[in-house]
Amino acid sequence: MTVAVLGSGPVGQTAALLLARWGVPVVLVDEHEVRDPVGSKAICQQRDTLDVWASLGAGCLAEEGLTWTIARTFHRDTELFSLKLPDGGSALPPFVNLSQARVEEVLDELIAGQPLIDVRRGHRVTGLIQPGRVVVECETAGGTRRIEADYAIACTGARGDVVRRELGQRLAGVSFRDLFLICDIRADLPGWAAERRFYFDPPWNPGRQVLIHPCPDSEFRIDWQVPEDYDLAAEETGGALDHRIRAIIGSVPYEVVWRSVYRFHTRLVPRMRVGRVLLAGDCAHLVAPFGARGLNSGVADAENAAWKLAWVLRGDAGEELLESYHSERHAAAVENAAVTTATMDFLVPQDDGQRARRLDVLTRAAHDPAACEQVDSGRLAEPYWYPDSPLTTPDPSRPFAGRPPRGALPPPGPGVLLPDVTVASGRLRDLARQGFLLLTTPGVAAAGLRSAEIPVGGALGARPGEAWLVRPDAHVAAVLQDPAEASRALQRCRGRE
Known part of the structure; x- marks a missing residue:
């Protein structure tokens, strides 16, 4: 009995380690020969995700991550409210910020020590053959390879078009027109190290939003909403990027560690189980990052898939159990899409009516606690309940x-x-x-x-x-x-x- 896990980002790594913990041999396939350790990427790890990783021996991720417990929300120069995250009676923090690269490094170390996981790097998936056992066709530097497995978990991410096409799936939904500029900077900003800050319409990004997250080692991640024609290279060359950063942090010295531009999406596949293949993480669903529901939901996909595959392969459950993977995790994806779409509608109003409502809510929230409940800067990730x-x-x-x-x-x-x-x-x-x-x-x-x-x-x-x-x-x-x-x-x- 073998499960092929396609893609070795954090979701694929988690799935492979969980399967191995249940005694299931795994072939972990990834198209990249080596990892790219640059950039924060997915940084917000929620308590229940940390709990899963701790169960695999990666408790250090909760310790290394920067714990934040306060989420502050501002409109222009005025703080509207702050949310203190509950401890929930757990020894684990409600959220930590830690770069995706470090998460992958720690999970890779665990994988290297797990004899049930066979890692195949430099294998680009080009085809999937069903029914019967799953046959994964891959292109490698040495030519075409075929990997046979009883089942597969597809964790090939947002760019997993080949896998989705082979399974007859499409990421249906919407893409938002505005872009988001992300910069990781290293700077000394006292008082900012344990809180997330969200700004609506600040003076230094008028008409749009800014999100600031603290990270370990005096790094901060800043996300600016920018127009769809934004040109990062031109800003860097002309000095406007420096001006953009200084408008937030002032005259303190800083270093840009990484920067990138993203477009956000809300997209779901119609089926998260297709025969003997389960789709997980960004391969199955894309949501805007406000609320940190992407990676955290993907780890929940991995845990749900792993125990069910283990029980089926051991003969302790019938294959019909796998259909519950789709019903449970697709419902979770639908809820995450609804939550993040509502956030994006508030962040990026689509018409004059939405814009007027948002301005009214933000203006009233400065003095009306009831209006604060209507301010949507992202409902923070939480487990989906079944x-x-x-x-x-x-x-x-x-x-x-x-x-x-x-x-x-x-x-x-x-x-x-x-x-x-x-x-x-x-x-x-x-x-x-x-x-x-x-x-x-x-x-x-x-x-x-x-x-x-x-x-x-x-x-x-x-x-x-x-x-x-x-x-x-x-x-x-x-x-x-x-x-x-x-x-x-x-x-x-x-x-x-």
Whole structure:
């Protein structure tokens, strides 16, 4: 049994390491011979992403990343509000900023020490053949190569057009006209090192936005919204880029570490499972970066795909379980697209009506807390919850109330990710990630499953006599009043009901 993982960015690396942890041999394919270590790229790593990486032995990423806990939002020269990120009872920070290059370096070190992962660099995917086993056709310096695998996870990123075409998929959606200039600078800016700053219509970028993120080693990433005809080379040559930076940081010395220009998109494939191939990360969905929902959602794709493929390959679930990968993660992509599209509509109004509404909201927000709730500078990444998944057993006494207020988490219940807490048996999520887990309240006998006792109440809000079935990705599959129902809930969560 083998899984081919196509693409070795952070999503592909995570998928490969998770599969290997479940004992599944992996062929990790990438078209590049060596990595490009330049530039911050995806920098905002959310707590639950850090948690996945920590479970793989990459806990240093949370330690190395720069932790920020305050998100400030300004209109012109006025601060409208600040959001303090909750600690959530976790030892992990809510967000850290760390360059994608460093994440890849750490995950590569783990991959190098994992004998179940066979890395094939310099392999450009040119074709995929199904049905039956997946055959991956690659072009290499030595000619055409064919890799056979039982299944594949496509993590080939936004430019994975060949893979999508071979699977009959297209990234449908919209691209935004305005561009965004990104500069990584190194400078000493006291007081800016633990907070994200978002500016609407600042004097030094009138009519558009600026986002500033702190990074390790006194680096700061600055994103400017710029017109669609923006010319970076001309700005650098004429000195306008220096003026642009100095308008924000003043006269302090600085060094430009990296700069680039991007156009943002909201695009989704219609199917994230096509036969024996699962699409993940930017290969399946593109969203604007405000809220940091790109990489973080891709890592959640990888974890969802890995445990389900492992269970199918081990014979512990039927292939129908893989269809839940599409239903769960495509729903997550749709929600992320909706959230980021609303943000982009507020950032880049499409008509006079939207522009007038935005100006009204921003003006009122300076003195009206109710108006602050309408200011959209990006709802920060959060896990997607699976109450409507075919794998989840509903609990009428714990109905899912929908998306909670900004910065809040829903109460634990069916479909929700376990809170990151410590119990007598150890860290709760670590226990869950060893396979299906039945959490029981005192005096309740386990139903033939790996189990751990939890106190009544506490972080879960468990009630006397209950049993909680938890999936291998630490999401609650069922809350049962009768532990004898655990076997049926388990069958449902394996896709066999």
